[in-house]
Amino acid sequence: MKDVGEVREVKRITLVLCLGVFCLFAVMGQGCACSKVVRDDARLVPELAVAQVSKDSTDVSQKVQGEVMKPVPAGVQTAKQEAPPKAKAEVSNKPAGNQNPFDMDALIERLKASQAIGVFTKLALRSDALDLMDMVKAYRRDNKRMKLDEIRARFDGLLLKVLALLDDDPVLSGDISLAREGIWKSLLEVKA
Amino acid sequence: MNTLNLLVRGMAVGLALIALPAGASAVTKAEDIATTIMLRGQPCGGNAVSNISEQKDAVGNTVIKATCPNGKRYQVDVSSSGRVSVKPIQ
Numbered sequence: 001m002k003d004v005g006e007v008r009e010v011k012r013i014t015l016v017l018c019l020g021v022f023c024l025f026a027v028m029g030q031g032c033a034c035s036k037v038v039r040d041d042a043r044l045v046p047e048l049a050v051a052q053v054s055k056d057s058t059d060v061s062q063k064v065q066g067e068v069m070k071p072v073p074a075g076v077q078t079a080k081q082e083a084p085p086k087a088k089a090e091v092s093n094k095p096a097g098n099q100n101p102f103d104m105d106a107l108i109e110r111l112k113a114s115q116a117i118g119v120f121t122k123l124a125l126r127s128d129a130l131d132l133m134d135m136v137k138a139y140r141r142d143n144k145r146m147k148l149d150e151i152r153a154r155f156d157g158l159l160l161k162v163l164a165l166l167d168d169d170p171v172l173s174g175d176i177s178l179a180r181e182g183i184w185k186s187l188l189e190v191k192a
Numbered sequence: 193m194n195t196l197n198l199l200v201r202g203m204a205v206g207l208a209l210i211a212l213p214a215g216a217s218a219v220t221k222a223e224d225i226a227t228t229i230m231l232r233g234q235p236c237g238g239n240a241v242s243n244i245s246e247q248k249d250a251v252g253n254t255v256i257k258a259t260c261p262n263g264k265r266y267q268v269d270v271s272s273s274g275r276v277s278v279k280p281i282q
Contacts, residue, residue: 115218115219116219117219117227118219118220118221118223118224118225118227118228119224120224120225120227120228120256120268120270120276121219121224121227121228121231123228123270123274123275123276124228124231124232124276125231126274127274127275127276127277128231130275161231165227
């Protein structure tokens with residue numbers, strides 16, 4: 001009787017493990033299939049990937065538009081209106097619904113909320129951004145002491161750091177990459 | 193009833209196996225400090241520090257001391273205004 005009980009117990013444990021492994025493979029297989037489809041879409045139709053990224057950013061910006069978090073820098077609105085030719089070309093390729101891909105406040109909030117970067121790293125990046133703003137202010141006061149190319153090189157370096165750190169948040173990384181020229185323009189229009 | 197019980201237990205095992213790697217994706221404090229040190233141009237030799245000690249003064253300045261995988265010890269100063277600086281400890 002004792003042997004029969006042990007055999008039943010072993011059968012039950014085996015069944016539980018089999019069910020667990022089955023569930024695991026079922027869920028993982030579905031996830032892999034989904035990510036493969038997205039990757040294939042992004043590879044075959046790059047415009048679709050860009051549209052997906054900008055759709056997400058538009059959704060977030062629409063959510064943020066309702067809230068008044070802090071005053072928008074003077075340059076942001078101007079930067080939106082005076083987009084560079086490259087950015088204009090990108091916008092023209094997108095569907096009619098995605099006319100506003102760049103929202104500085106929304107990007108900042110998303111960067112603050114991102115789990116891909118730690119708190120101290122975010123503070124270090126903020127310090128770098130403040131240093132860059134100080135450089136722009138110094139350039140405005142006396143443009144003989146510092147060249148604009150030098151500030152642009154620093155800006156590109158900082159953006160590269162941010163994009164490298166956002167390796168685990170590819171959507172936000174893509175949005176920031178798309179908004180590069182807009183961020184630069186808004187940085188240049190910071191009040192002295 | 194017994195079959196249902198087994199099914200629920202099986203699903204629980206499967207979900208537990210999935211949840212284990214998913215929870216490991218957040219940035220730890222050790223990784224965060226190592227990234228901060230490297231972001232300030234200091235060599236660290238790895239992506240996580242050890243022997244972390246943190247002190248906060250009355251004004252709100254925070255001083256963190258940590259050891260990198262290459263053996264060097266660094267002091268990370270976070271001012272009350274949020275400015276971050278890193279210096280090696282001799």
